[in-house]
Amino acid sequence: MTDGVAERSRPRDRILETAQDMFHKHGIKGVGVDAITEAAGTNKMTLYRHFESKDELIVECLRATAAKASRIWDEFEAKHPGDKLAQLHAWVQKASELLSADSRGCDMANAAVELTETDHPARRVIKELKEAQREKLVALCRDAGIGQAELLADTLSLLLEGARVSMQSVGAEGPSAQFVRMAESLIASFRAR
Amino acid sequence: MTDGVAERSRPRDRILETAQDMFHKHGIKGVGVDAITEAAGTNKMTLYRHFESKDELIVECLRATAAKASRIWDEFEAKHPGDKLAQLHAWVQKASELLSADSRGCDMANAAVELTETDHPARRVIKELKEAQREKLVALCRDAGIGQAELLADTLSLLLEGARVSMQSVGAEGPSAQFVRMAESLIASFRAR
DNA sequence: GCTGGAAGTTACAGACCGGTAACACCCTAG
DNA sequence: CTAGGGTGTTACCGGTCTGTAACTTCCAGC
Incomplete structure (x- = not known):
């Protein structure tokens, strides 16, 4: 049944x-x-x-979500094997798709906003997982041959994070609508240096 | 007493x-x-x-917070009368101070994340107030003589919004630490066009 | 077919939530 | 001095929350 x-x-x-x-x-x-x-x-x-508790369920949910997100990185490598610059553009593309498809943003960021207790078990894993994602994007930028890889990765991170939260406050027609344009122009600008 | x-x-x-x-x-x-x-x-x-209800209290709190934020704009004009470019740099400076002083981000964005009911009375005012803030920043960029004023304003908005939420998930040592550098280099880049 | 463990059911504990009623109080304007 | 509005106090309502106890049912492996 x-x-x-x-x-x-x-x-x-x-x-x-x-x-x-x-x-x-x-x-x-x-x-x-x-x-x-x-x-x-x-x-x-x-x-x-x-x-054992709702808190543990929350933590497990965040881990599962991060694991799903991690699989997206494999797609990039599968579709553009070895071509790190193409993978970076694919990252931008994928991010923009997520923005269009869903207006509730990033589960980990949202959880960080909601769970204000500084010793909440979920805070540890949110930080860990976000740092792991940052590492991945930095590595992608670096392997794409960009000089200031950390700075570009961090800028792209903040742009996406901002776009995802902006969608929740002002909506899809707000600043987040320009995300792809911003990201691509940033990448171009960093490549030119 | x-x-x-x-x-x-x-x-x-x-x-x-x-x-x-x-x-x-x-x-x-x-x-x-x-x-x-x-x-x-x-x-x-x-x-x-x-x-009349907790919801109305929430709305009133958001209005009060926005009113406080609005007063900061007056400071810019008072300190750099007529000099819109200096005011734009003051905006970046002020944003960075807010990031250092407080790790709980923007009340309106946080409220938008927490209040998921689409018909919640607070959602209206959040959108209104965020749009008003956007208008102000666009006007500031335009009056500072920047060509693509809307795009710069939106990019700066997303960067700040991202920095404020990133602080809550990864902490102050994460990508948000580079906010000033990103913002200033963006402004320089837009001015050069 | 039997058994053992996983899953479902019902009821409950104890705390907290937003919101209200009834009433006593105090302090100021007249 | 007095009247009245703003305030404080206490108790309560009905609902929801996380988490648990005790018991029954189901089903797969032997």
Whole structure:
């Protein structure tokens, strides 16, 4: 009967997937565990058998989201093997697609905004994962032959981060609409140096 | 005895000021009205005599924060009367000071992340106020004699927005540390065109 | 077919949430 | 002195939150 909720996979996977989706759409503090389990076609007890607390579920969701994002990098390498500059342009393209497709921005950044407690377990992993993403982009810029690779990578990072949050406050017609133009002109400018 | 909480001003003002501060530090959904009134040295009934709901209090807080931010623009004009380019550099300087002094970013952007309900009354005013700020920056760039004023203003906006959210996820040592350098080099580059 | 573990069910605890009612108080304007 | 509005106090409502206990049901592997 497969039920449609999540193709009748194991409860833990359904919970994780549903939680990711609901946290993304409604925010972490905007979703209760009851709502998650119901949407996942299971119940609260089962959730607490697999995750010791909501906080641990949050952390696991962030890790899963980061793992998905990490797979995108593999696509770049697959589509443009060895051509790091083409991969950088693909990164810009992919970022712009994410902006068009979804106005709720980056789950990790959003979580950092929502979870203000400085000792929240999720803060550790957010920082780790964001730093790992930064490393990847720096390496991509450097391998693309750009001199000030760190500076370009950081600038592109801030632009994208800003675009993703700007979409949530002013909407898609705001400054974020110019993201591709900004990013491409930046890359060109750094290459010319 | 003045009590120290807010120098014994009127309850409404104390509530508004305290709520701004607590929303900023702990997030909107992370603070209850009881905590606000207690910190403001008053009680819940008094809050609900001045604000018809928590949502209205939120809106009023955002307006108050925007009004404060608006006063910063007056400083620019006062310190560099007529010199729009100097005012633009002052904007960069001020933005960098805000980044150093406070790691919780922009209240309006944070509110947009937290308040996911599309019909939330705060969403209207967030969009309005952000658009007003954008107008100001565009005008400043244009009056500073920059050709593609909108594009520069939007780019600077995204950079700052990104820096403010990046501080919350990766911290002050992340990409946001390079904000001034990025912004100044952007301005120089646009001026050269 | 039996058994053992995973999953579902129901009910509940204890805390907190936004919001309200009823009433006592104080302080200032007349 | 007095009247009245702003304020403080207490108690409460109904709902929601995370997390747990006790029990039943299902199903796969032997």
